[in-house]
Amino acid sequence: MIQRADENTWNGVPMGRDEWIDMMSSIGLQYQFDSPHAGASTHDSARAGSSVIVNLDIAWQSTAPILHHGDDGDLFVQVVRSGTRWIKPRGGQTMSFGPGDVALVDPTVWHGASVRERTCMSILRIPRSALQERGLPNHFPMICRPDTASPDVCAVRDFVLHLASQAGKASEATLARFGEQCVDLVDVLVNDPGVTHAGRSTPSIVLRTKQLISRYIGDPDLSVERIAAELNMSTSSLTRALHGSGLSVMRHAWSLRIERAARRLRADTSHGNIQAIAYQCGFTNYAHFSRVFKARYGMTPREYAASHKAVRNRTAEQT
Missing domain, CATH: 2.60.120.10 (Jelly Rolls)
Structure with a gap:
């Protein structure tokens, strides 16, 4: 042929x-x-x-x-x-x-x-x-x-x-x-689970957990149970795997939410948007958001936004 x-x-x-x-x-x-x-x-x-x-x-x-x-x-x-x-x-x-x-x-x-x-x-x-x-x-x-x-x-x-x-x-x-x-x-x-997790190491579980938290950070329903379900693990197995690394799902989530809110406030200082920013970052209660934000940054979200706006205005005047 x-x-x-x-x-x-x-x-x-x-x-x-x-x-x-x-x-x-x-x-x-x-x-x-x-x-x-x-x-x-x-x-x-x-x-x-x-x-x-x-x-x-x-x-x-x-x-x-x-x-x-x-x-x-x-x-x-x-x-x-x-x-x-x-x-x-x-x-x-x-x-x-x-x-x-x-x-x-x-x-x-x-x-x-x-x-x-x-x-x-x-x-x-x-x-x-x-x-x-x-x-x-x-x-x-x-x-x-x-x-x-x-x-x-x-x-x-x-x-x-x-x-x-x-x-x-x-x-x-x-x-x-x-x-x-x-x-x-x-x-x-x-x-x-018998296939997916065979040999999965603790560092890989920690990494995947952080990635999932980042993905769902704006969802107020984020929970340990949800992360465990995404990883096809039981809640107790996930908690044990994270314990040795000192990682807590919800503490990490709250920290990321506050940091994201701070970035948004630095970029958008309109007072009318502060409450919307809190909700978009996964907070369902504005009073709680204001309290934990002040504990982290030493000022309320409104004060934080105003201070960064003042800095930008001074910089603009100097240029």
């Missing part, structure tokens, strides 16, 4: 099978075509923040990770759009993934994967460093198959698919924001 030079395309560039295999090898995957009638394959990718989103259209191909490729590799979140993806872990049973199914694949753990009929997938390649920064698990000893009967898993899957549909359309800045949000949501896909 004579191979056409333009049989496959990689990000719009026509290439033959040998070049396609080389490109897959460059990202740590050993590929092979399993039939002379595999047909054209396409790979389209776009940067999405720290991650890469890939739309892949292939048939009659098989792959395995190239272990010790030179780095620790990315974690792959694979969503099958059409067709069937077969994955066989070393020593395990072959798993089939059909339309709508999701697989979390760790390329540092050997497995074989293949497709026969034409299969379309969207794949989010997440660097391990991005997961580590969020205190999320970044190594999986087996193929992780999130339960698509869960509405939350379906919501995250559909968000990944939406990101994939915007590749090449939305701006780089918007794709970056979508991509970072997808990484934030990876813990939903591995929400089995």
